[in-house]
Amino acid sequence: MARSSCYDKNGLKKGAWTEDEDNKLAAYIQRYGHWNWSLLPKFAGVSRSGKSCRLRWMNYLRPNLKHGNFTEEEDNVIVGLHNKIGNKWSTIATKLPGRSDNEIKNRWNTHLKKRALDDQTVSESEHAGILEPDHANPKVYSVKETYLKLQEDGGILFPELLYSDQLPSSPSSSGLFSCWSSGIESTVSSDLTPQTFDDEMVGNFWTEPFIPDNDTIIPSGINLWSPFNFVNDFIYQYSSCQDVLMTNEFPWTAYNTHVEDNSEIN
DNA sequence: AATAGGTTCAACCGCGAGTGA
DNA sequence: ATCACTCGCGGTTGAACCTAT
Numbered sequence: 001m002a003r004s005s006c007y008d009k010n011g012l013k014k015g016a017w018t019e020d021e022d023n024k025l026a027a028y029i030q031r032y033g034h035w036n037w038s039l040l041p042k043f044a045g046v047s048r049s050g051k052s053c054r055l056r057w058m059n060y061l062r063p064n065l066k067h068g069n070f071t072e073e074e075d076n077v078i079v080g081l082h083n084k085i086g087n088k089w090s091t092i093a094t095k096l097p098g099r100s101d102n103e104i105k106n107r108w109n110t111h112l113k114k115r116a117l118d119d120q121t122v123s124e125s126e127h128a129g130i131l132e133p134d135h136a137n138p139k140v141y142s143v144k145e146t147y148l149k150l151q152e153d154g155g156i157l158f159p160e161l162l163y164s165d166q167l168p169s170s171p172s173s174s175g176l177f178s179c180w181s182s183g184i185e186s187t188v189s190s191d192l193t194p195q196t197f198d199d200e201m202v203g204n205f206w207t208e209p210f211i212p213d214n215d216t217i218i219p220s221g222i223n224l225w226s227p228f229n230f231v232n233d234f235i236y237q238y239s240s241c242q243d244v245l246m247t248n249e250f251p252w253t254a255y256n257t258h259v260e261d262n263s264e265i266n
Numbered sequence: 267a268a269t270a271g272g273t274t275c276a277a278c279c280g281c282g283a284g285t286g287a
Numbered sequence: 288a289t290c291a292c293t294c295g296c297g298g299t300t301g302a303a304c305c306t307a308t
Binding site: 003004016036037038050051054058087088089090101102105109 | 297298303
């Protein structure tokens with residue numbers, strides 16, 4: 001169902017992603033994070049725009065993403081929240097673990113919009129006294145129940161989502177912190193040692209496209225490293241490289257502040 | 267079996283917000 | 288204050304897939 005591939009005037013590929021591109025992108029981000037989307041494709045070794053890479057990661061490759069059929073409960077959450085806040089797909093997505101905003105938007109446009117319109121039509125007919133209320137229709141009432149539950153829970157439907165409130169507040173929405181935020185969605189395994197920064201890694205990371213090894217394909221749901229450990233190690237051992245980092249627009253000031261504020265996390 | 271029309275969903279596009287120089 | 292840049296969001300598109308005839 002994907003679009004056929006082609007190249008734009010800048011030589012960047014557009015259209016459907018190949019398995020090879022997916023592997024390169026996923027392996028790179030799981031190893032290094034998405035520190036800068038516009039520069040990332042070059043380092044990951046894919047001929048795509050940063051925007052395209054971000055979209056592919058967020059909507060398809062990100063760990064813990066669900067694919068496939070929506071449950072009745074998920075549908076009810078979407079309908080309920082849409083009634084409340086409108087087309088705020090990213091906000092709705094925060095209430096549905098494992099669903100991307102794009103997927104929710106598609107779900108609404110292809111299935112739920114019609115259902116909501118039907119419900120509205122029935123509701124208006126009832127209000128006008130044209131039809132008796134249909135007590136046998138569970139859909140209308142389950143949406144209402146979802147509303148009530150959302151209100152009871154203070155807007156958070158799933159208790160397991162509470163971790164999102166425990167995320168360190170980010171001084172910047174970009175770079176390292178967004179990668180950490182997305183990474184925390186996956187299981188951070190405490191028994192995995194963060195990668196150390198050896199000479200070879202430094203050279204490859206900043207000067208050469210990333211070529212995933214056979215063993216860099218990381219099972220879904222497992223993060224090998226924390227960006228805090230990653231950069232801490234880097235600063236500690238290779239602080240002379242800071243100029244290089246700054247030319248790549250690394251958010252040093254924000255990072256340092258953030259590390260100070262949240263050092264207990266590690 | 268062929269095909270026309272409808273449906274689905276991955277991916278693109280444009281825009282606005284945020285940030286730093 | 289202004290400009291340049293990145294990021295993220297929401298609307299839209301287009302090709303594959305499905306279904307009815």
